[in-house]
Amino acid sequence: MQSNVLPTVEELAKHYAGFSESYTAGMGAERFAREMPKRHAAKLALVRRHQPKGRLLDVGCGEGGFLSQALEAGFDAVGCDYSVRKEYAPGVQVFPGNLDAEGGLPFEDGSFDAVTSWAVIEHVRDPHAAMREVRRVLKPGGFFFCDTPLCGDASERDVAARSHWFCPPEHIHVFSYGSLSRLVWAAGLDVVYSTPSFERSAPRYVARRLRNVLVGVVLGRALRHFDADAWERRRQRVVTQIGDIQLLVAQKPRG
DSSP states (O other): OBOSSOOOHHHHHHHHTTHHHHOOTTSOHHHHHHHHHHHHHHHHHHHHHHOOSSEEEEETOTTSHHHHHHHHTTOEEEEEESSOOSOOSTTOOEEEOOTTSTTOSOSOTTOEEEEEEETOGGGOSOHHHHHHHHHHHEEEEEEEEEEEEBOSSHHHHHSSSEETTOOTTTOOBOBOHHHHHHHHHHTTOEEEEEESOOOSSHHHHHHHHHHIIIIIIIIHHHHHHHOHHHHHHHHHHOEEOOOOEEEEEEEOOOO
16 A cells, blocks of 8 residues: 655655654653563564574664664674664664665675564655665575564454554555565565564464454444444544554575
8 A cells, every 4th residue: 555645755854854863663762662672672583583693784773772682692783774863872883875766775785694674664665666675785595574564454454443554754655465575576585484463472462463353353343334434434533553563584585
């Protein structure tokens, strides 16, 4: 799903000026500081199962928390972001770059064993150009890791509210489970693992799935069955936090 009107490059530059300095993923600063290290650790564990060491690039690295953990785990890790902060934790290196353009990442071809991109692809104007750029900087056999909001599943289709995932000018492309894989395949990468719902722990996964099914599917379908007009009005006026984060791992062919 794409925004009807894409923001211009100039509009995005204005919007993201200083963005990483204040970004808290809608949690607030205190919860962000508690929660994000746990999420980074879960994602790093996934990365290490496929690529236990080597040179890593974190695209859209934000505050640099994932980079810090990758460095501590022994990766030769650097970051790249559209909005570069004034200060990062000791040892963290972040370069300005634009995933939205061919050659927008300031690195040579085949530079990295792993490229991570957490909650980034939904922000770019041209996802196909972004994926070609990821492929360019990956070494043959290197891995690409990304997560992004999931659209088009049953809970989102039936919930009596509008998904908060789609929020231009930040989220301007939102992907269904199949469309994300097709985007990656079109860039010449092979999908080796994907899941429509990723959480940092099993209890959190179960809680999210129960919430989505109960509120999104069961209650949403019930309201639409008994009062379709009320369901439609809520779809227009109310924004919901119901939804999943999908995750994908892909590999650049060795040949």
